[in-house]
Amino acid sequence: MGSLQMGNSLQPYRDEHLTMEFDQQSVKLDGERMTLTRKEYDLLALLVQHAGEIIPRDALLMRVWGYGAEIRTRTLDVHVRRLRKKLGGYADQYIETIFGIGYRFQPYRAPRFFQTVVNKPAIAISA
Amino acid sequence: MGSLQMGNSLQPYRDEHLTMEFDQQSVKLDGERMTLTRKEYDLLALLVQHAGEIIPRDALLMRVWGYGAEIRTRTLDVHVRRLRKKLGGYADQYIETIFGIGYRFQPYRAPRFFQTVVNKPAIAISA
DNA sequence: GCTTCTTTTTACAAAGTTTTTACAACTCCA
């Protein structure tokens, strides 16, 4: 408990093109540092930390923005868009839209056959 | 916002070709993930959860759509059709029309001779 | 004050889903 970074000392994420070191807040795409704004980083980090799992919009808005269910906003969509832009050609590969539910980050070339990760719920976080 | 499932942590359904995990909202046909829309999923889930039992139209319209008896609509038929399409060659095996009453989901190769399952009423749910 | 960068909102377009419509095909029973 009571650590400076509240429970964010997670293992780095690493795949063919993307690496993300949570303790340094550094993200690299094909070796080049991606400069993300605070919200962009928070959003990507949350998605990546639950790679392979669907995260509902409610949950993203709650965890990244602190918004409750009553708030109606498009800021999540706009941030997803900017993340995708910065991810360039890999955008579609990485950030998947689950219509009517939310988004899912998929590790590079994660086989599409296995849509969910073993031993983890399909919907990772609830709002 | 999206009301997907309310506390339905039921046992998964599993047979020769079809598996359905209610807590993950995942449906697989011969190992391949079936992508269903919300209403399609809700409808199939209700039918599968009462496999072998007839569910009247009224009950389906009430439980999946919240419609009362006074509402006249063909949306149930259309959704059944789309489910059957996605079930491919197994459609007739799985989703049975009970003329004048409703529909019944039958487990794969469930014997047609026994029209009702032991210890269960022929008509599962009432509206 | 201005300037720059970030975030949110607005307004509309695009995509996806659900319902209705219209008619064809089927079932049941007098």
Add this chain to the structure above:
DNA sequence: TGGAGTTGTAAAAACTTTGTAAAAAGAAGC
């Protein structure tokens, strides 16, 4: 076997959700 009632089906319409560009609002530094 004929016809009323029920279900199947394709296509259109209605509706909902997501994508996108641009403007507005907010925050931090000079």
